[in-house]
Amino acid sequence: MTKQVQQLDRVIIRFAGDSGDGMQLTGDRFTQETASFGNDLSTLPNFPAEIRAPQGTLPGVSSFQVHLADHDILTPGDAPDVLVAMNPAALKANLADLRRGATVIVDSHDFTKRNLSKAGYADSPLEDDSLDGYDVHALELTDMTVEAVKEFGLSRKDASRAKNMFALGLLSWMYGRPTESTTAFLERRFASAPSIRDANVEAFRAGWNFGETTEAFSVQYEIKPAPMVPGTYRNITGNLALAYGLVAGSTQSGLPLFLGSYPITPASDILHELSKHKRFGVTTFQAEDEIAGIGAALGAAFGGALGVTTTSGPGLALKSETIGLAVMTELPLLVVDVQRGGPSTGLPTKTEQADLLQAMFGRNGEAPVPIIAPKSPADCFDAAIEATRIAVTYRTPVMLLSDGYLANGSEPWHIPEVADLPVIDPAFATEPNHESAKGDPEFWPYLRDEQTLARPWARPGTAGLEHRIGGLEKGEGHGNISYDPANHDHMVRTRAEKVARIARDIPPTEVDDPLDEQGRGASVLVLGWGSTYGPIGAAVRQVRSAGHPVAQAHLRHLNPFPEDLGDVLRRYDTVMVPEMNLGQLSMLLRARFLVDVVGYNQVRGLPLRAAELAEAITKEITR
């Protein structure tokens, strides 16, 4: 039959099923197809901490949301237009998020009495009025899949496993996605099991063909490619971009990368990724615990490597003492915290921004540490290089605060030219820098650079530079143990000043505040940090398109702040700070600038919703 083709400018699709149903893979493939088609996109995987939660239950539901558009977009979207639900639990867990009138595709095979009751449904929602107002397509996905792949001789159970590919084929048809990359992917992935490979490829094709021939779907949608800056692109998650950024930081500084890490959700993928890139001189050390991970990284840094440790909030807590040692020994060290819901074990697979104050203050004594936060999945690449630059230049541990949403979410990445990446000079000490009372050359490990206040980085193996460092307070210059009160006061202030001076070396605050026809700017500034960039940007667009002026700025450097930040804040009547915590940046801004910022705080384990935030901003503007 001939189908109508309808143009859309954007759509939000959510694939949901049991955690064993392969929804992450399905979403990921749909995303790759979308990326290669040239739409702008943003994704939000959402899965339980349990590897296989009890089948068919609400806690076991895993989902993957993708937002695609013919223009640039900033978030995975608030309310899906399409839900693919592989079982009753997936329907129940996700229905409330859908926009009214959304398309709901369910596998009716799984709507058995038993599964319905596991999901808490007394009656089938397919048979009562609970789905009124939605465009519901109850399809026998499992049966159609089993029928399509019967020639490959798989058991019914194995055959039905390919139903996610059937669903992917159907959605790929609905939105006119290119299919070659998925076919090639399946052929690679199941190369060692030909019947499974063929069944998956066939299920994918059958899903597509079903869409084309069935009368259930009369419309195919077209979303044109988004205009993008010329260049080569790929889709990338935050964890992958961060790992690449670390490799780039190593290459651009000429320092061999040493990662000391202990597996922890949602940071482990950085360890996995880096362990694949030993050819870049990368050493990955899976330590016995979080403390050993950072300890080994610091030991490697003492030896002249780019020491890195990756973790999440609970691990950062364990590393505190060693970060203090790195502050005291003034060695370069990267500490990557992929934040998750806390406190304690909290919500391991969900996102949050509640480690900012831990990063800032979570150590004994006055122990300042620079803090950098990427704003989007692709930005994790640049943020990792910037963290490397600051750590190496200033001989200091640097905290890089990603989060669960950035880690697993993805977006198109304009692949940079390596020649355009910054070059980082480790400037190792090579000779004595001082003269003893007797006139002999000697090495003073705490004789500082006058501009940066950085101390020399002298690698073992450099003759004449033998020295001892450690956690005890050292005398300025000579670096011997010192209990002198004036020296301690001086050293505490110097370490603080060294970090504060980084502000001279970072860009000023970039404020987006379009002037109206009278040349006036907004009176409300929305200031964010980290992964809230997307939702804030989307909310600001909504507010502006409703005719309200609003300014937006985003912080990459949380410590030190850009030098002009205080002036920027004071220019506005109201400064609103949305965060996925209870007001941690707000607290820092109030303390530092005595500006009474207005917080907008949610800790739901999910990214902020742009529409809700837009409403809150509008309320602030029209107050």
Place this chain on the structure above:
Amino acid sequence: MTTGTSTETLPFPGLREVPGADAAQTRKDFTSDQEVRWCPGCGDYAVLAAVQGFLPELGLRRENIVFISGIGCSSRFPYYLDTFGMHSIHGRAPAIATGLATSREDLSVWVVTGDGDALSIGGNHLIHALRRNVNMTILLFNNRIYGLTKGQYSPTSEPGKVTKSTPMGSLDNPFNPVSLALGAEATFVARTVDSDRRHLTEVLRAAAAHRGTSLVEIYQNCPIFNDGAFDAVKDNDTRDDAIIPLRHGEPIRFGRDRRLGVVRDPATGALGIAEDPADADVLVHDAHAPDPSTAFALSRLTDSGVLSHAPVGIFRQVKAATYDDSAREQVSVAAQGTGERREALAGLLSSGDTWTVV
């Protein structure tokens, strides 16, 4: 304890990548300008003197030697040696040394630690360093007491120890550091005594030359908080009967007139000390045995309470792959044919599914 062993003749040269010194060195070359601040009579002085006296013998470039310590009296050690050094945090020295040794094959890496540092707060790092067999030498100063915090019992103190924190006596069973190390299948495990300079030096020489993790337990007297803990093995009157000397390939006979010997109970296989055993019954020490069980059984001849007997010498010295060598090997194998780094980086960044916008 007379068998001298030079580093060249030892079977597993641990220092092969470390550059040698251009000229002969003396003890003075390894002495820093810092005033040594241990209590008068502390056993640490003797160990420091032995190490400073022995390092020139290694013939390594001074700048390629690194001492890493944790926290405690003994952990001040690096400040007094004119090499590279780091006085780190409590218990973590083996972890820090693991990173350093893995990233730098050209360094001789030493860890200085104590019974509290290595076995209590840092117990986890110690056992994992030992099982990984990272190329480093760990000197564990065991004084069976907490010194720097002024006299609490330690994880090697005898049960019932009355200290500031245990006025009615301590309740926990002690670790035997040698048993623990052998349980972790450490490839070099030895015990020596601070006051026996010659034996200490001999053990250090073998430990430094070993490729892999060497654990050397040094019985070290704390004259302030636990004076006399090792008198049995130090006093001229008692030591011959108290020290069970371990020399590879030799029967374990000791005591006045060599009347005592270590024998195996044929029924249970357990080791014990017998008076005037027949030559054929005396255990011949095999430090190179691949299985650590007999070495472990020997370590159990140490008293867990007040010390009256202790085997001293090298319990185990076996060849095994080291973590750091293997880790560097993986990196170098992976790097073959990578070509220019930045070109390779460009290739990495644009790997996977890409698309081009013109």
